Amino acid sequence: MAGAGGGGNDVQWCFSQVKGAIDDDVAEADIISTVEFNHSGELLATGDKGGRVVIFQQELESKNQPQCRGEYNVYSTFQSHEPEFDYLKSLEIEEKINKIRWLPQKNAAQFLLSTNDKTIKLWKISERDKRPEGYNLKEEDGRYRDPTTVTTLRVPVFQPMDLMVEASPRRVFANAHTYHINSISVNSDCETYLSADDLRINLWNLEITDRSFNIVDIKPANMEELTEVITAAEFHPNQCNTFVYSSSKGTIRLCDMRASALCDQHSKLFEEPEDPSNRSFFSEIISSISDVKFSHSGRYMMTRDYLSVKIWDLNMESRPVETYQVHEYLRSKLCSLYENDCIFDKFECCWNGNDSVVMTGSYNNFFRMFDRGYRQDVTLEASRESSKPRSVLKPRKVCTGGKRKKDEISVDSLDFNKKILHTAWHPQDNIIAVATTNNLYIFQDKL
Amino acid sequence: MINTMECAVDAQSLISISLRKIHNSRTQRGGIKLHKNLLVSYVLRNARQVYMNEKYAEIYRMQQYEEVMTVCNEIQELNPLDLAEDCEEQRGDCCGNGGVSEPASLCCALLPVSQLVAVQSAHMQTPSACSAPLSLQSDEVCKETEPSFYQSCCAEAYPVSNCEFSPVNNLHCNKTTVLDLDTHVVTTVENGYLHQDCCASLQQCCQGAQYSGKKRKVDFEYYISDIEEVPDFTPCKRAKFEDCSYANSEHLDTSNISNLISIFGSGFSGLVSRQADFEQALALNGQFCSKQALASLGAWTRAIVAF
Numbered sequence: 001m002a003g004a005g006g007g008g009n010d011v012q013w014c015f016s017q018v019k020g021a022i023d024d025d026v027a028e029a030d031i032i033s034t035v036e037f038n039h040s041g042e043l044l045a046t047g048d049k050g051g052r053v054v055i056f057q058q059e060l061e062s063k064n065q066p067q068c069r070g071e072y073n074v075y076s077t078f079q080s081h082e083p084e085f086d087y088l089k090s091l092e093i094e095e096k097i098n099k100i101r102w103l104p105q106k107n108a109a110q111f112l113l114s115t116n117d118k119t120i121k122l123w124k125i126s127e128r129d130k131r132p133e134g135y136n137l138k139e140e141d142g143r144y145r146d147p148t149t150v151t152t153l154r155v156p157v158f159q160p161m162d163l164m165v166e167a168s169p170r171r172v173f174a175n176a177h178t179y180h181i182n183s184i185s186v187n188s189d190c191e192t193y194l195s196a197d198d199l200r201i202n203l204w205n206l207e208i209t210d211r212s213f214n215i216v217d218i219k220p221a222n223m224e225e226l227t228e229v230i231t232a233a234e235f236h237p238n239q240c241n242t243f244v245y246s247s248s249k250g251t252i253r254l255c256d257m258r259a260s261a262l263c264d265q266h267s268k269l270f271e272e273p274e275d276p277s278n279r280s281f282f283s284e285i286i287s288s289i290s291d292v293k294f295s296h297s298g299r300y301m302m303t304r305d306y307l308s309v310k311i312w313d314l315n316m317e318s319r320p321v322e323t324y325q326v327h328e329y330l331r332s333k334l335c336s337l338y339e340n341d342c343i344f345d346k347f348e349c350c351w352n353g354n355d356s357v358v359m360t361g362s363y364n365n366f367f368r369m370f371d372r373g374y375r376q377d378v379t380l381e382a383s384r385e386s387s388k389p390r391s392v393l394k395p396r397k398v399c400t401g402g403k404r405k406k407d408e409i410s411v412d413s414l415d416f417n418k419k420i421l422h423t424a425w426h427p428q429d430n431i432i433a434v435a436t437t438n439n440l441y442i443f444q445d446k447l
Numbered sequence: 448m449i450n451t452m453e454c455a456v457d458a459q460s461l462i463s464i465s466l467r468k469i470h471n472s473r474t475q476r477g478g479i480k481l482h483k484n485l486l487v488s489y490v491l492r493n494a495r496q497v498y499m500n501e502k503y504a505e506i507y508r509m510q511q512y513e514e515v516m517t518v519c520n521e522i523q524e525l526n527p528l529d530l531a532e533d534c535e536e537q538r539g540d541c542c543g544n545g546g547v548s549e550p551a552s553l554c555c556a557l558l559p560v561s562q563l564v565a566v567q568s569a570h571m572q573t574p575s576a577c578s579a580p581l582s583l584q585s586d587e588v589c590k591e592t593e594p595s596f597y598q599s600c601c602a603e604a605y606p607v608s609n610c611e612f613s614p615v616n617n618l619h620c621n622k623t624t625v626l627d628l629d630t631h632v633v634t635t636v637e638n639g640y641l642h643q644d645c646c647a648s649l650q651q652c653c654q655g656a657q658y659s660g661k662k663r664k665v666d667f668e669y670y671i672s673d674i675e676e677v678p679d680f681t682p683c684k685r686a687k688f689e690d691c692s693y694a695n696s697e698h699l700d701t702s703n704i705s706n707l708i709s710i711f712g713s714g715f716s717g718l719v720s721r722q723a724d725f726e727q728a729l730a731l732n733g734q735f736c737s738k739q740a741l742a743s744l745g746a747w748t749r750a751i752v753a754f
Binding site for chain 1: 489
């Protein structure tokens, strides 16, 4: 099964493509807010702050160049969400796409869920490459014919046409969340999915839009007693009754929906005691979990907090089995990062196809890969400068102190406006999608 | 304990930065972000705790100085004849045994010994009223013991000053050195001016953040009653340090966050409306520390020193 390696010497990452505007002046609407491969890896979806969804499709491998994987080209673009206004609360609801999740494919059409802060939508993406021609009562341009002029009858036939990809909203799941939705996750039963906001998690049926079940509610009776919020949630990849949700306090709770209708009582609580020597003004902020992802096997889960990535074994709640420091050199810069709001950035993380390598983003358009087996890690950069086709990415290094070596970059030189929050890994191959502010980079391993 | 040396931005700046973030969140598109504001409130709480600890330590140091000054003033006011009997009794402690390691100080005998341990030093000065009739005896006391024998906790011998043993200058040379067991602060009061002779190795103990004086009771009422600059100040009555800082920290956390959350619910107008109150009610009561509140607290401590 492809996908092994990634952080060691056995895999070299090459630039493949970059999508998006070249301008340095970034329009806010073009800022990418989510990236997701579908289950086969053929389709790659991105969402942006402007509420748009762009889907890329991988070309079939060329017969002339069997060793070269197909490129990703634009397949469909549609406006998923529009800005709305809550008149009751006098609040504007952003159209920013927070998450996209693909449904497993059941027929020729593709389905995905996209969500902003308040509303989830189920989109059907289908292809049309034929159209019926030869209607008796309609002209070719669609105008109706006068029935009195019809003298003969004919059977309409399908004629080939240029491929057209249509995206149509099939379901709209609205008015179920008081707070901002941060996660959606499709269940392995392919019938239900969950949506999570800051304080509640709801369970939906994909067919039913006018009701949902509330399965987690951590809102205190007195809001003055609020101490933590939900930051991410995900269904187990194999067990349809199990899901996890992470909190701003750095804890992860695993819940079993068979235990009770309301899963406020967790089945397992994953928490690592804080190191008292690292206590600071910002301890609570950097311990807040920004993303949680199950491994494909379902045996492990990965969490991302501000400075590290942790791998948890579901059978051990007391501490993670592996911890990887993403950018520990930022620990002494937390004051500055707090002032410029960077400390609130929510980095995501992802597994490779066989769960041997994990990846997450950092600043200065750096992203990091950690090979769990070889205990190696590598820092790479997504930049236009290293965007020559099939050019091998050179590992980058941040100088944390002392004399800066050649090709190293000092901590003070890092550009904190260039951040990689969203990354995705192809489910089978060594193809990764890395989102900078407004560009999508696609890298492949060197074949 | 928060490592306050971690960043250059002091607690006060963090508080103002945090309040500004909360204010700005009100106008951000998409509404108030609950998660972010909750995290900001934690920073606010942490910064407030550090700031409070520092202030408490400063107040405690000032209080010590005040107590020392008070005792010395009382000693000065005492009738010399009354003190003669006391001095007779203490003589044995001073010079009865040559092997006495630390001769007791007449001055220190009058200090509240429950909390303080008087350390003799070459600067140790009997009250002028007391020493006058005993000048000869005190000279004998001092002759019998080596000057270097009088040492502070810093293990550095104070240079012997002539003025201490001059009856003429007794009225002017007024020095008392005390060691506080809790904070390891050696305080020398000389002519009404406070000197703190702390060893470098003990400097950290003097930092307010490390205060562990759980036995110490701070009676803020004593000070507030004589200060009119903050008429609306509501002190922690008979508050122990642990009540104000550590033991009830969770309660204060809840009350602090609860104040914050209630303000979120009521909008920034809630914060603005409370600022006028905050200028009066200082952080000691678990209220917000705005810049104005902090400035007024500084004025209050300055008043203590002047007093």
